[in-house]
Amino acid sequence: MNILVFNCGSSSLTYKVFRADNSENIKVTASGKAHRVGVTGTEPSFIKHKIGENVRKDIIPLKTHKDAAAFILKDLKDKIDIDFIGHRFVHGGNYFKGSSFVNDDTLKKLELCLPLAPLHNPVSLGVINECRRTLPDIKQYVTFDSAFHSRLPAVAFTYALPAVITEPMNYRKYGFHGLSYLNVLLETGRFLKTNPEKLKIIACHLGTGGASIAAIKNGHSIDTSMGYSPLTGLVMSTRCGDIDPMLTIYLMSTYGYRPDDLLDLLTKKSGLLGISGFSSDIRDILKNISEEDREQAEQAFSMYICRIRKYIGGYIAALGGADVLVFTDDIGVYNWQVREKVCQSMDWCGIALDNDANRIFNGQQIAGLSKENSPVNILCIPADEERVICLEGINLTNKTGDKSR
Amino acid sequence: MILLFDSDTVCLHWCKVEGENFSAGKCELRSNWIQAVAQDTNNFDKVEAIGYFLHHGGEIIKENTGFLSAENIKQLQNCVGFLPELNDITAKTAGYYMEKLPKIPHILLCDTAFFLDLPAEVSSYAVPYRLSDKGLRRYGRDGLLHQWASKQIKPLINKKPQKIICVYLDEHTNITAVKDGLPVESSMGFTPTEGILSGTSCGDIDPTIIFYLHSMGMPLGEINQLLSGQSGFMAILGEKTDLFDVISGKRNEKKDFAREIYLYNVIKYIGGFIPMLGGLDAIVFFSEKIEKFESLIVEICKKFQFLGLKVGDETNKSQQIWNFADKTSAINVFGMKSNKWQVMACQIQALLNQGAQK
Numbered sequence: 001m002n003i004l005v006f007n008c009g010s011s012s013l014t015y016k017v018f019r020a021d022n023s024e025n026i027k028v029t030a031s032g033k034a035h036r037v038g039v040t041g042t043e044p045s046f047i048k049h050k051i052g053e054n055v056r057k058d059i060i061p062l063k064t065h066k067d068a069a070a071f072i073l074k075d076l077k078d079k080i081d082i083d084f085i086g087h088r089f090v091h092g093g094n095y096f097k098g099s100s101f102v103n104d105d106t107l108k109k110l111e112l113c114l115p116l117a118p119l120h121n122p123v124s125l126g127v128i129n130e131c132r133r134t135l136p137d138i139k140q141y142v143t144f145d146s147a148f149h150s151r152l153p154a155v156a157f158t159y160a161l162p163a164v165i166t167e168p169m170n171y172r173k174y175g176f177h178g179l180s181y182l183n184v185l186l187e188t189g190r191f192l193k194t195n196p197e198k199l200k201i202i203a204c205h206l207g208t209g210g211a212s213i214a215a216i217k218n219g220h221s222i223d224t225s226m227g228y229s230p231l232t233g234l235v236m237s238t239r240c241g242d243i244d245p246m247l248t249i250y251l252m253s254t255y256g257y258r259p260d261d262l263l264d265l266l267t268k269k270s271g272l273l274g275i276s277g278f279s280s281d282i283r284d285i286l287k288n289i290s291e292e293d294r295e296q297a298e299q300a301f302s303m304y305i306c307r308i309r310k311y312i313g314g315y316i317a318a319l320g321g322a323d324v325l326v327f328t329d330d331i332g333v334y335n336w337q338v339r340e341k342v343c344q345s346m347d348w349c350g351i352a353l354d355n356d357a358n359r360i361f362n363g364q365q366i367a368g369l370s371k372e373n374s375p376v377n378i379l380c381i382p383a384d385e386e387r388v389i390c391l392e393g394i395n396l397t398n399k400t401g402d403k404s405r
Numbered sequence: 406m407i408l409l410f411d412s413d414t415v416c417l418h419w420c421k422v423e424g425e426n427f428s429a430g431k432c433e434l435r436s437n438w439i440q441a442v443a444q445d446t447n448n449f450d451k452v453e454a455i456g457y458f459l460h461h462g463g464e465i466i467k468e469n470t471g472f473l474s475a476e477n478i479k480q481l482q483n484c485v486g487f488l489p490e491l492n493d494i495t496a497k498t499a500g501y502y503m504e505k506l507p508k509i510p511h512i513l514l515c516d517t518a519f520f521l522d523l524p525a526e527v528s529s530y531a532v533p534y535r536l537s538d539k540g541l542r543r544y545g546r547d548g549l550l551h552q553w554a555s556k557q558i559k560p561l562i563n564k565k566p567q568k569i570i571c572v573y574l575d576e577h578t579n580i581t582a583v584k585d586g587l588p589v590e591s592s593m594g595f596t597p598t599e600g601i602l603s604g605t606s607c608g609d610i611d612p613t614i615i616f617y618l619h620s621m622g623m624p625l626g627e628i629n630q631l632l633s634g635q636s637g638f639m640a641i642l643g644e645k646t647d648l649f650d651v652i653s654g655k656r657n658e659k660k661d662f663a664r665e666i667y668l669y670n671v672i673k674y675i676g677g678f679i680p681m682l683g684g685l686d687a688i689v690f691f692s693e694k695i696e697k698f699e700s701l702i703v704e705i706c707k708k709f710q711f712l713g714l715k716v717g718d719e720t721n722k723s724q725q726i727w728n729f730a731d732k733t734s735a736i737n738v739f740g741m742k743s744n745k746w747q748v749m750a751c752q753i754q755a756l757l758n759q760g761a762q763k
Binding site: 154155156158159160161162163165169171173223227228229231232235240241242243244245246247248249250251252253254255259262263265266269270271272273274275277296299302303305306307309310311312313314315316317318320321345346347348349 | 525526527529530531532533534535536539541543590594595596598599602607608609610611612613614615616617618619620625626628629631632633635636637638639640641662665666669670672673674675676677678679680681683684685708709710711712
């Protein structure tokens with residue numbers, strides 16, 4: 001069967017078509033990415049396709065993700081018989097504990113989830129609706145980034161606020177990057193040739209935008225650094241991560257910050273960008289920097305590393321020791337300096353990185369980077385959200401026995 | 406005789422120290438409180454020195470114990486804004502007695518000064534650095550006690566550098582990491598609300614919730630009061646409950662949950678502080694009521710068995726500093742009774758002796 005997977009980024013739309021006979025035998029037969037969706041500027045938006053060996057670039061105005069999806073569907077539907085379409089939805093709240101086929105009931109619940117991730121969820125729903133319009137007979141399913149964390153224990157997800165405050169809005173820790181953590185779990189098991197549910201894993205998803213950490217035990221997360229929103233936890237490219245919550249009240253009441261401006265500042269102008277003052281990209285911060293920027297750049301890098309290490313220590317204690325430490329997503333996979341610093345002087349908990357292997361690792365495929373005698377296995381796993389979305393679809397069809405359509 | 410002052414929001418507390426004898430009293434903070442205190446202390450003879458406890462010295466007061474003088478009293482007044490409801494009491498008390506008893510030494514004991522030495526990557530928040538002039542940093546609290554605790558156990562650890570985690574079991578649990586006498590981590594941040602949940606404060610939460618509450622019409626003052634005065638154990642249990650009762654009191658489902666979430670956060674903080682230390686030699690627990698927390702300490706320690714921490718069959722209480730660890734344990738665990746007045750008096754005595762030597 002052929003599964004088409006859509007994955008919405010903030011200004012991009014990735015698609016992949018998988019030819020899947022079963023979960024062991026999956027092949028990408030077509031893929032592409034719409035760039036600069038909804039971005040106004042001097043450069044036009046475009047879609048790059050790779051179908052078989054053919055590569056093509058279409059320059060085309062793309063005001064919304066829905067437009068991009070419409071264009072991609074029009075292009076694909078005559079070339080490939082699509083059996084299922086899978087989507088990624090960032091935040092399923094308390095409504096979804098796992099992946100689900102799209103039907104009237106699901107759509108109603110998806111609508112209810114829109115305010116939980118106002119930047120991401122409406123965009124994904126737009127793409128789902130476009131698929132229903134263009135290919136009404138093809139079954140669709142939706143996967144959730146929050147679902148991997150749906151079994152967090154209450155001690156980890158509870159904010160100690162009065163119930164009259166938390167209950168109406170379901171204020172609690174939800175966590176994000178769940179599809180990436182699911183990929184980590186599956187790949188770790190495959191690479192170490194063992195049942196990953198028997199491992200205690202600490203996974204660092206270090207992206208160029210968002211970043212988070214999860215502590216994984218018995219095949220699901222027991223804690224994670226992002227909270228009700230993706231603002232908390234690690235120092236990110238432009239998000240502040242953990243701060244004293246009172247600091248926000250102080251800035252508003254003492255310095256008269258408007259709430260919207262302050263939230264914008266903490267979300268879009270803080271993190272690496274805020275500390276360094278010149279870039280949100282850790283690669284820029286690590287490059288040879290001018291003398292005047294050096295101090296701030298060093299501070300940004302130290303804070304980024306320090307926060308990751310603090311979480312690793314906290315989660316090792318929560319897990320009672322770890323078997324595997326995983327780095328994934330772009331920064332986790334392509335940045336050896338980050339891995340080296342994070343693992344420095346961590347022998348107290350059995351983390352010993354092979355510095356030579358770490359430096360020459362090219363990030364192309366999963367690899368083990370720990371020293372031979374390191375009690376904790378250190379793995380680097382390239383992120384592949386689309387593949388996980390495809391696997392979730394195969395699981396769903398197996399569960400329902402709906403293999404043919 | 407040394408006279409000590411400390412305040413909370415309700416009372417100004419004082420303590421007379423004569424050798425090993427401590428006698429304490431308090432005076433409610435009514436409109437004429439300074440006269441009332443003066444009356445209370447009027448008949449004290451031979452006051453040799455007075456110590457004033459300052460809860461928050463911002464980045465202004467850099468020593469945890471220092472002489473006050475006509476020249477630097479201005480600095481104390483400049484600190485009032487950091488924590489008006491408490492610092493103002495300290496500044497007024499010091500001002501009054503410095504004028505009344507100009508010939509004796511007046512000493513300021515600052516509770517945040519210790520943490521000015523936190524490494525920059527720990528003391529800072531990842532907000533735009535142009536906001537740094539607004540004093541946004543991790544100030545920590547209970548600096549005098551944490552420094553005292555780490556010094557007390559120094560002779561018992563034969564390691565260099567010494568890597569210690571200090572856990573203050575009070576109404577508001579406060580955890581720090583101290584490496585070779587200097588602080589490297591602190592659970593309390595810009596305010597004491599950050600960190601571990603307490604009797605009425607929430608501990609770490611997602612700050613976006615504050616923005617949602619505000620956008621739904623809750624005024625900032627009310628949110629402030631909600632997070633610091635109506636959350637924590639009070640929110641979980643529905644009534645004000647102290648730590649000891651949460652840990653050991655009569656059980657019910659909610660209390661078990663409060664205990665569990667408290668333990669979980671303490672364990673996560675201890676673990677989270679080890680990377681900055683680069684390992685762990687000892688955990689020291691201290692409290693005014695340390696005897697009430699023995700079973701809690703043992704339970705916390707059991708979570709660190711994976712690091713080679715072994716709790717002994719019986720706690721050795723023959724010395725002032727209790728020892729919880731087994732001889733074969735890779736990490737030491739100590740327990741101590743703390744007394745804030747005593748720590749303040751020791752600090753003052755040390756400063757006076759130093760002055761005398763000079």
